[in-house]
Amino acid sequence: MSDIRLEGVSKRYGTVAAADNVDLNVTQGEFVTILGPSGSGKTTLLSLIAGLNKPTAGKIFIGGRDVTDAPAQQRNIGLVFQSYALFPHMTVLENVMFPLGVRKITGEAARTQSLEALKLVRLEGLHDRRPSQLSGGQQQRVALARAVVFKPDILLLDEPLGALDRKLREELQVELKQLQRTLGVTTLLVTHDQEEALSLSDRIMVLNHGQTQQVAAPTEAYLKPANRFVAEFLGIANFIGIDGGRTGLVRPERVKLSPAGMNGGTPAKVVEAIYLGQMVRYHLELDGGAAPMVAAVPFVGRAFTAGEKVSVSWDATDLWPVA
Ligand SMILES: Nc1ncnc2c1ncn2[C@@H]1O[C@H](COP(=O)(O)OP(=O)(O)O)[C@@H](O)[C@H]1O
Ligand SMILES: [Mg+2]
Incomplete structure (x- = not known):
């Protein structure tokens, strides 16, 4: 009831x-x-x-x-x-x-x-x-x-x-x-x-x-x-252009980072690496002029540093189409 x-x-x-x-x-x-x-x-x-x-x-x-x-x-x-x-x-x-x-x-x-x-x-x-x-x-x-x-x-x-x-x-x-x-x-x-x-x-x-x-x-x-x-009010929103002129959203926790050249993702440069205790927040510049992205990755021993080249990817299921 x-x-x-x-x-x-x-x-x-x-x-x-x-x-x-x-x-x-x-x-x-x-x-x-x-x-x-x-x-x-x-x-x-x-x-x-x-x-x-x-x-x-x-x-x-x-x-x-x-x-x-x-x-x-x-x-x-x-x-x-x-x-x-x-x-x-x-x-x-x-x-x-x-x-x-x-x-x-x-x-x-x-x-x-x-x-x-x-x-x-x-x-x-x-x-x-x-x-x-x-x-x-x-x-x-x-x-x-x-x-x-x-x-x-x-x-x-x-x-x-x-x-x-x-x-x-x-x-x-x-x-x-x-x-x-x-x-x-x-x-x-x-x-x-x-x-x-x-x-x-x-x-x-x-x-x-x-x-x-x-x-x-x-x-x-x-x-x-x-x-x-809602996307922007609830946290950091990475908006990404998807097919048909639509926009998709990936949350920073769902963005995956690998050393440059690995895993076939999009090449990018680390602009800023910010330590947040258990997590590191990366501000990323993607090759090809796409909008900047933010990734939040658990800190496990080593972090990428500002200026370092990385490879950015995400699972298709973590891309949410927003109106
Ligand atoms: N007694 C009132 N007289 C005139 N306008 C009001 C009054 N109470 C609230 N408002 C207006 O209604 C809107 C919502 O206010 P409110 O409910 O206090 O928002 P919130 O709690 O989310 O900050 C605001 O634009 C506010 O200026
Ligand atoms: Mg109030």
Whole structure:
């Protein structure tokens, strides 16, 4: 059964279509990420689902129920934003207990349930602190605990890790994924970070100008993008002219490099070799004036160096025609 369903959802602000005829089906327990550049309509879509905003057209269903006209408080949704939005005058525990109070759960039951939620986000022992006494990562964990403490049907996360530095963000990504799996809660995450989207989600929805570009599993969207926009937004795209004036795409990880003259590939010169830990990224100039290419090759002892002649090839099955 579909847990979140959008049918032809649009939201206009004057002449801007922030959401433009969007359809989406998210199944029970699924983790779907809405990915798109700034201004593509991600927050708009989330706020429509949360009931903080009304669509200009279309219908929104949650758990099979038409909630298009239902107020936010009738939707049982947990929300987390980039700004932690914690109550500064309340302790961590009081912050987490707050949505329970709104739902008339008080006293020992509320306390127990809140301490459990804090344990889930690894904040046990910090419940008497104020938000200002916590790091950014800890504050965002409190926000997560507060969003799940009342066992929401749906969790909506709008760039929740956007304010954190890279290492902390990667740590919290893993924790977020574990939390989501533990709770089995249907989750929609908004991000503009393609790596985050590809690594966390069951499926991603790519948005541009309020319009859906593709909804697919991460590997499918990455290797079989629906169009040029998706191809370029999800990573480095090597576009290659193929027969009939069409364009094909090979991802850098699928490009094969051999020493010059071997394997009958296209002769090329290494313009730049960049070490990325386990991988080396090569910027290549192909003989015959074709567009430059990028290859990402696992580092195994020896790498090619700038100026070196190489032979470039790829499997026909790794060439994806793009519209
Ligand atoms: N309240 C509003 N009034 C007018 N325009 C808005 C409003 N909210 C969003 N928009 C416009 O809608 C588009 C999508 O915005 P938003 O959903 O915030 O994008 P994203 O979250 O992907 O950055 C943008 O062009 C933005 O300027
Ligand atoms: Mg936004």
